[in-house]
Amino acid sequence: MAGLELLSDQGYRLDGRKATELRKLQARMGVFTQADGSAYLEQGNTKALAVVYGPHEMRGSRSRTLHDRAVINCQYSMATFSTAERKRRPHGDRKSTEMSLHLKQTFEAAVMTQLYPRSQIDIYVKILQSDGGNYSVCVNAATLAVIDAGIPMRDYVCACTVGFVDETPLADLCYAEESGGVSSLALALLPRGGQIALLQMDARLHQDHLETLIEAAMTACKGVSKVLDEVVRQHLQEASVLTGE
Amino acid sequence: MKDTPLSNCERDFLLKAIEEKKRLDGRQTYDYRKIKISFGTDYGCCFVDLGQTRVMAQVSCELVAPKENRPNEGIMFFNIELSPMASPGFEQGRQSELSVKLNRQLERCLRNSKCIDTESLCVVSGEKVWQIRVDVHTLNNDGNLMDAASIAAITALCHFRRPDVSTQGQEVTVYSPEERDPIPLSIYHMPISVSFAFFQQGTYLLVDPCEREERVMDGLLVIAMNKHREICSIQSSGGIMLLKEQVMRCSKIAGVKVSEITELINEALLNDRKARKAGGKCGFAESMPQERITALKKDETPVEMTDVTETANGIIQKGEAAPQTVPSPVVPVPGVGQVGQGLQNSWGLEDDDEDDYEEEKNDNSGDEQVEEVTKMDVGEGDVVEISDIEEEEVVILNPEVPEKPKNTGSKSHQKGAAASKKRQKK
Numbered sequence: 196m197a198g199l200e201l202l203s204d205q206g207y208r209l210d211g212r213k214a215t216e217l218r219k220l221q222a223r224m225g226v227f228t229q230a231d232g233s234a235y236l237e238q239g240n241t242k243a244l245a246v247v248y249g250p251h252e253m254r255g256s257r258s259r260t261l262h263d264r265a266v267i268n269c270q271y272s273m274a275t276f277s278t279a280e281r282k283r284r285p286h287g288d289r290k291s292t293e294m295s296l297h298l299k300q301t302f303e304a305a306v307m308t309q310l311y312p313r314s315q316i317d318i319y320v321k322i323l324q325s326d327g328g329n330y331s332v333c334v335n336a337a338t339l340a341v342i343d344a345g346i347p348m349r350d351y352v353c354a355c356t357v358g359f360v361d362e363t364p365l366a367d368l369c370y371a372e373e374s375g376g377v378s379s380l381a382l383a384l385l386p387r388g389g390q391i392a393l394l395q396m397d398a399r400l401h402q403d404h405l406e407t408l409i410e411a412a413m414t415a416c417k418g419v420s421k422v423l424d425e426v427v428r429q430h431l432q433e434a435s436v437l438t439g440e
Numbered sequence: 441m442k443d444t445p446l447s448n449c450e451r452d453f454l455l456k457a458i459e460e461k462k463r464l465d466g467r468q469t470y471d472y473r474k475i476k477i478s479f480g481t482d483y484g485c486c487f488v489d490l491g492q493t494r495v496m497a498q499v500s501c502e503l504v505a506p507k508e509n510r511p512n513e514g515i516m517f518f519n520i521e522l523s524p525m526a527s528p529g530f531e532q533g534r535q536s537e538l539s540v541k542l543n544r545q546l547e548r549c550l551r552n553s554k555c556i557d558t559e560s561l562c563v564v565s566g567e568k569v570w571q572i573r574v575d576v577h578t579l580n581n582d583g584n585l586m587d588a589a590s591i592a593a594i595t596a597l598c599h600f601r602r603p604d605v606s607t608q609g610q611e612v613t614v615y616s617p618e619e620r621d622p623i624p625l626s627i628y629h630m631p632i633s634v635s636f637a638f639f640q641q642g643t644y645l646l647v648d649p650c651e652r653e654e655r656v657m658d659g660l661l662v663i664a665m666n667k668h669r670e671i672c673s674i675q676s677s678g679g680i681m682l683l684k685e686q687v688m689r690c691s692k693i694a695g696v697k698v699s700e701i702t703e704l705i706n707e708a709l710l711n712d713r714k715a716r717k718a719g720g721k722c723g724f725a726e727s728m729p730q731e732r733i734t735a736l737k738k739d740e741t742p743v744e745m746t747d748v749t750e751t752a753n754g755i756i757q758k759g760e761a762a763p764q765t766v767p768s769p770v771v772p773v774p775g776v777g778q779v780g781q782g783l784q785n786s787w788g789l790e791d792d793d794e795d796d797y798e799e800e801k802n803d804n805s806g807d808e809q810v811e812e813v814t815k816m817d818v819g820e821g822d823v824v825e826i827s828d829i830e831e832e833e834v835v836i837l838n839p840e841v842p843e844k845p846k847n848t849g850s851k852s853h854q855k856g857a858a859a860s861k862k863r864q865k866k
């Protein structure tokens with residue numbers, strides 16, 4: 196999209212945000228009754244649903260059971276109506292499989308799987324509307340769903356996608372910014388310890404800028420974690436009011 | 441076929457060695473294995489050896505209709521084949537996790553970084569563009585397929601020549617290599633990926649893990665860079681938690697390694713160009729008689745040869761005199777010949793005692809020389825006795841120890857048996 200400047204001289208982006216501003220984050224927990232844990236999360240125009248089943252007995256291949264911890268099984272899929280052009284293959288193609296693997300890896304690092312040996316935890320995430328930052332929104336939604344399911348985690352897992360334009364890091368990219376050839380970095384962070392669960396970067400970026408970009412991503416993730424924390428406490432309060440405690 | 445699982449002692453051994461900064465093949469923490477690049481007869485065919493890991497990349501091109509949303513850009517297609525040839529754990533045709541990972545990583549490293557000018561691949565905008573297809577086949581897996589595949593892919597792309605075309609309005613003429621020389625692709629930069637393996641929850645890190653190290657690693661960080669120190673892609677995998685400082689350090693190391701490898705690639709391309717210009721035969725078939733193609737060929741190991749004669753003489757002198765020759769046959773009765781004393785009775789007659797054996801042994805050690813050779817007298821009437829007595833000493837793994845040296849046995853038997861027992865006791 197030539198001609199659309201991603202960062203104007205006054206420091207405003209395409210949707211009017213400043214460089215370090217995140218999109219509006221709204222979330223709801225416990226949206227489904229069947230699942231052990233579920234959450235719906237909107238970050239700007241990207242909407243994702245996450246559902247968690249488990250921990251339960253290993254289904255499918257018994258041989259994959261781990262004797263000392265739980266196996267985490269993730270599936271990422273995009274609804275066919277989520278993108279501008281109808282998606283022909285919602286899951287099973289390489290990108291979705293890779294995303295599922297990344298999600299699995301992220302949550303294996305964060306969930307305390309040692310507490311549930313020989314069992315399985317399923318995390319299903321579906322993107323209902325895609326406007327950039329798919330991976331980050333999935334991770335945030337899945338974190339809320341895992342908390343809703345009551346599975347212990349080391350810390351919130353917060354993710355954010357940042358880009359680099361004109362020597363400035365832009366936090367929380369939208370689709371127009373992502374496809375504009377901007378170098379984008381997706382980072383999943385456990386905020387309290389500053390540990391990076393997943394780091395993924397595409398497109399060219401000079402080595403000297405890497406540190407600034409990672410720093411910006413970490414700050415953005417910490418911002419996300421504050422919002423998620425608020426959501427969880429709110430949900431807990433509502434739930435306790437309903438049960439009359 | 442399922443991979444042989446790694447035993448716990450192997451795993452512990454590897455982890456222990458890594459803690460002491462030692463690797464199986466003696467490399468340092470940041471060392472790469474030896475990289476060898478060779479080319480095939482066709483343009484665009486390249487073999488890369490990273491230690492024992494072998495991959496082959498082949499580039500081919502075809503005129504197709506472009507994608508609708510990019511009418512004046514060519515198409516790049518990457519494919520990594522994990523064939524069962526490379527490792528028994530790979531299955532033909534099944535899209536395993538590793539295959540998805542490698543494919544996506546290669547795509548991200550080469551396609552998203554825009555290393556090739558796709559607009560130059562356009563022939564007729566909106567109708568005909570070149571589709572460049574890079575197929576990487578893994579031939580032998582000894583760890584770190586990602587790096588080998590990325591080196592092979594970019595080298596093959598640099599080596600490739602596509603046919604020349606000319607357009608007259610809507611008509612497109614493709615010239616064969618005989619009519620017009622094929623032209624190389626326009627490559628902006630060469631992204632090369634460097635893999636870092638993490639162990640013990642990120643405490644130790646190794647560059648270029650071999651297959652054993654890959655099995656015990658906690659996670660992998662792959663950084664793709666070019667020689668201008670631009671990072672083309674970073675991907676962390678495995679359930680490890682990284683710190684920002686670790687990532688920064690890895691990117692610095694990657695910068696150094698990438699410039700070395702780029703040097704190597706350019707040299708290889710230059711050599712190949714010279715060889716082709718000189719008209720010499722080149723390619724896959726030629727490298728076979730020169731034994732360059734054998735996968736398991738060992739490189740020449742440097743051996744210290746300066747004082748080999750003295751060392752050899754020393755060893756020979758310290759060595760024991762040659763064993764007794766077999767005595768000439770004794771003929772007690774016509775038609776019957778006896779050669780030697782015959783073997784020790786191996787039927788395990790237990791009436792004797794192990795205590796006797798101890799005393800005998802101690803006596804024996806008194807009279808014989810303690811200076812024994814490095815070679816033992818193996819095979820001179822040494823037998824294995826299997827008996828059921830519980831008080832007997834446990835003799836482990838040494839096949840030539842008889843329990844009770846009989847009096848009928850010759851002196852050399854006793855010597856040999858007691859000597860080996862004595863050595864064990866030591």
